[in-house]
Amino acid sequence: MRVSMDLELKDIPGQLLLVLKPISDFKGNLVTVVHHHEKRTPRGTIPVQVVFEIKADKLDDIISKFEESGVSVVSVDEKRYLEHGTVILIGHIVHTDIQDTIDKMDETGCAELVDLNLSMPKIDCPSSACLKIDAVNKEELNLVIELLKKIAVEKDLLVIEPIESELRV
Amino acid sequence: MKTIRTSIIGFGAVGQGVAKVILSKNEYLNNMGIDLRVVAIADSKTAVIDENGLDLSAVLARKLEQGSVGSENIGGTEIIKTVEHDLVVEITPTNINDGGVGLGNMIAAFEKGMDVVTSNKGPLALKYCELEEMAKNSGSQFKFEATVGGAMPIINLASETLAGNKILSMEGILNGTCNYILCRMMEENAPYDQMVAEAQELGIAETDPIYDVEGIDTACKLVILANAIFGMNATYKDVSVTGITKITPEALLLAQNNGYDIKLIGEVNGSKINVSPKLVPKDNPLAVGGTLNVASLQTDISGPITITGRGAGSIETASAILSDIISIYKD
Numbered sequence: 419m420r421v422s423m424d425l426e427l428k429d430i431p432g433q434l435l436l437v438l439k440p441i442s443d444f445k446g447n448l449v450t451v452v453h454h455h456e457k458r459t460p461r462g463t464i465p466v467q468v469v470f471e472i473k474a475d476k477l478d479d480i481i482s483k484f485e486e487s488g489v490s491v492v493s494v495d496e497k498r499y500l501e502h503g504t505v506i507l508i509g510h511i512v513h514t515d516i517q518d519t520i521d522k523m524d525e526t527g528c529a530e531l532v533d534l535n536l537s538m539p540k541i542d543c544p545s546s547a548c549l550k551i552d553a554v555n556k557e558e559l560n561l562v563i564e565l566l567k568k569i570a571v572e573k574d575l576l577v578i579e580p581i582e583s584e585l586r587v
Numbered sequence: 588m589k590t591i592r593t594s595i596i597g598f599g600a601v602g603q604g605v606a607k608v609i610l611s612k613n614e615y616l617n618n619m620g621i622d623l624r625v626v627a628i629a630d631s632k633t634a635v636i637d638e639n640g641l642d643l644s645a646v647l648a649r650k651l652e653q654g655s656v657g658s659e660n661i662g663g664t665e666i667i668k669t670v671e672h673d674l675v676v677e678i679t680p681t682n683i684n685d686g687g688v689g690l691g692n693m694i695a696a697f698e699k700g701m702d703v704v705t706s707n708k709g710p711l712a713l714k715y716c717e718l719e720e721m722a723k724n725s726g727s728q729f730k731f732e733a734t735v736g737g738a739m740p741i742i743n744l745a746s747e748t749l750a751g752n753k754i755l756s757m758e759g760i761l762n763g764t765c766n767y768i769l770c771r772m773m774e775e776n777a778p779y780d781q782m783v784a785e786a787q788e789l790g791i792a793e794t795d796p797i798y799d800v801e802g803i804d805t806a807c808k809l810v811i812l813a814n815a816i817f818g819m820n821a822t823y824k825d826v827s828v829t830g831i832t833k834i835t836p837e838a839l840l841l842a843q844n845n846g847y848d849i850k851l852i853g854e855v856n857g858s859k860i861n862v863s864p865k866l867v868p869k870d871n872p873l874a875v876g877g878t879l880n881v882a883s884l885q886t887d888i889s890g891p892i893t894i895t896g897r898g899a900g901s902i903e904t905a906s907a908i909l910s911d912i913i914s915i916y917k918d
């Protein structure tokens with residue numbers, strides 16, 4: 419998921435690293451950092467806004483790390499995934515690098531694969547998978563399904579998406 | 588009473604259905620002010636002609652017993668060109684490569700200013716605009732409700748009943764054979780090949796089911812709808828087509844566990860014309876079973892309108908042809 423945080427850092431060198439390191443340690447993906455040097459607070463701290471992608475279950479860990487190291491967390495605004503989509507894939511799903519397929523979807527930052535149910539009848543037979551995708555809104559859900567369809571063409575997979583009236587914005 | 592002289596070109600399942608329907612609805616037609624006289628019938632090898640009106644029961648019996656409609660050696664196109672009549676009911680086999688004999692028959696009819704009612708998709712999927720243009724220029728009526736969805740009156744619904752609405756998009760199931768195969772795969776948790784074989788045994792799928800299962804039949808119907816309802820000037824080449832041959836029983840089970848059916852869905856949406864298997868929520872009106880067809884039209888002022896019905900069958904298809912004939916000639 420995508421998280422936007424307002425933080426306050428002490429005005430001494432090396433503070434930004436205390437923010438960036440935990441994000442990268444927990445395999446987050448930094449989107450933007452805005453350092454408001456000119457907006458020094460009455461407390462003498464510097465406001466910083468960071469936006470990053472992170473697996474939902476790692477967010478609390480990151481916040482604890484910040485607090486341990488004296489970075490104060492003013493607000494956390496996580497994007498809420500309100501749309502839930504289901505898509506079925508048929509083909510050689512595993513052999514065509516399923517991790518890569520998942521990563522490409524998660525990289526969009528606007529949607530996330532939350533469940534994957536794989537059914538492999540026999541070696542060499544095409545397998546089938548049910549993917550549950552959470553997205554911020556219908557537009558983003560449509561975008562990620564379009565992306566999946568593009569990946570599927572490259573990997574010779576069949577994508578079965580919901581009917582148009584289910585996806586209509 | 589208006590006397591309408593008609594030929595029936597092609598006398599297979601649908602052609603014989605038309606003859607039966609005309610026989611059984613004769614009085615009904617008379618009450619509508621229509622005296623419908625079939626003056627010529629042709630099959631692939633023979634023909635029978637009587638300018639005073641054929642005895643349809645006798646022709647049906649002969650076709651059944653001898654496999655031919657008559658003894659005259661005159662082709663359908665020749666009949667259209669030489670026998671005096673008003674309406675051609677064109678029901679020869681569909682050919683989507685070059686339109687087949689049907690295309691030539693329709694052109695011949697329009698050249699003489701005759702009206703055409705047909706269930707033959709091929710010529711329309713290839714040359715919709717040219718045919719409409721010819722019909723218009725020669726003052727002919729051209730009706731083809733039976734080409735899409737059999738008994739399900741989708742074209743007339745959109746163009747007449749829903750007049751005043753703008754039709755924004757359409758999605759639906761336009762091939763009963765695919766719907767049957769997918770439903771049965773889901774019910775029996777059985778592989779594709781096995782359920783195709785069952786459908787063939789029951790006469791639901793043809794010996795060579797490729798037109799149905801590869802989505803080609805649905806694509807042709809979408810082309811007709813794209814032109815007739817959405818005014819698109821589309822041909823078969825404009826459709827992206829994926830059939831059902833790769834669907835697995837596992838995929839159907841996964842879908843079912845999540846509250847979905849997998850259906851072969853045809854859609855016209857914006858400039859997009861697409862046939863592919865899709866997930867349909869089990870409580871959605873498109874989730875019809877068996878060989879049924881269904882179509883949902885999204886309209887600007889009435890919202891979604893969904894109709895369902897039998898998409899094929901001799902009498903069902905003949906009923907759509909009859910309704911086209913009546914709509915042309917009723918007062």
Ligand SMILES: NC(=O)c1ccc[n+]([C@@H]2O[C@H](COP(=O)([O-])OP(=O)(O)OC[C@H]3O[C@@H](n4cnc5c(N)ncnc54)[C@H](OP(=O)(O)O)[C@@H]3O)[C@@H](O)[C@H]2O)c1
Binds near residue numbers: 600681
């Ligand atoms: N069956 C359905 O449920 C259904 C539904 C919707 C649309 N349609 C369409 O309706 C049309 C007819 O379908 P159908 O099921 O009746 O097909 P069918 O049973 O195969 O009958 C086709 C008929 O056309 C005749 N024919 C073939 N070549 C001919 C030629 N050159 N001149 C004159 N007649 C010729 C055949 O003659 P012989 O009898 O000598 O073989 C046969 O009588 C097709 O275009 C089909 O796609 C069918």
